[in-house]
Amino acid sequence: MLKIYHTPxxxxxxxxxxxxxxxxxxxxxxxxxxxxxxPAGFVEASPLGALPAITDGEVSMIESVAIMQYLMAKYGPTxxxxxxxEKDFANYLQYLEFGESGLCxxxxxxxxxxxxxxxxxxxxxxLDYVVSAINKRMKLVQARLEAGNEYMAAGRFTGADxxxxxxxxxxxxxxxxxxxxxxxxAYHERVTARPAYKKAAG
Numbered sequence: 491m492l493k494i495y496h497t498p499x500x501x502x503x504x505x506x507x508x509x510x511x512x513x514x515x516x517x518x519x520x521x522x523x524x525x526x527x528x529p530a531g532f533v534e535a536s537p538l539g540a541l542p543a544i545t546d547g548e549v550s551m552i553e554s555v556a557i558m559q560y561l562m563a564k565y566g567p568t569x570x571x572x573x574x575x576e577k578d579f580a581n582y583l584q585y586l587e588f589g590e591s592g593l594c595x596x597x598x599x600x601x602x603x604x605x606x607x608x609x610x611x612x613x614x615x616x617l618d619y620v621v622s623a624i625n626k627r628m629k630l631v632q633a634r635l636e637a638g639n640e641y642m643a644a645g646r647f648t649g650a651d652x653x654x655x656x657x658x659x660x661x662x663x664x665x666x667x668x669x670x671x672x673x674x675x676a677y678h679e680r681v682t683a684r685p686a687y688k689k690a691a692g
Contacts, residue, residue: 492516495543501554502542503690504656507560510686513661514565572644582643589653624666635673655681
């Protein structure tokens, strides 16, 4: 059975959210943040000690969006994926990746500075840059929605919305973005109202 090492609000929320949407049977294994004993199998599944991590038979993976792509391909077909033959395939790929590479990866520096830096180093140029960059990049999501799109691609809820939806939530959680455009706020409320998200985030 698929095993997902999962602790909210980490990126593992994306993986559990997808598994719930697709009704894939899985076992969720909680992993405490910070130092301390980790559950059996976690270190082998996640050599970097990061979440998410999965094992699925002989497969082990750690990157949230890559795991999403793997699950959609292996356990599909699913409407959460947009096929190459569909008109909006390119936008689907763009926003599936943008949720992580555009909105979240850069945020690692913010989180590390806030929680790990010495007190006299917490306010620095990098922190200001990250906040400015993520706020600027969020405007791409805003523009997509305000162009008449209810979702990121294909006129339906897809894996791209899981990727971007979680990114919006984590930017809000850490206070990186303190004021969202009404279109982005409404979009985030819409996607996170789904039962699968509530299960993953709980």
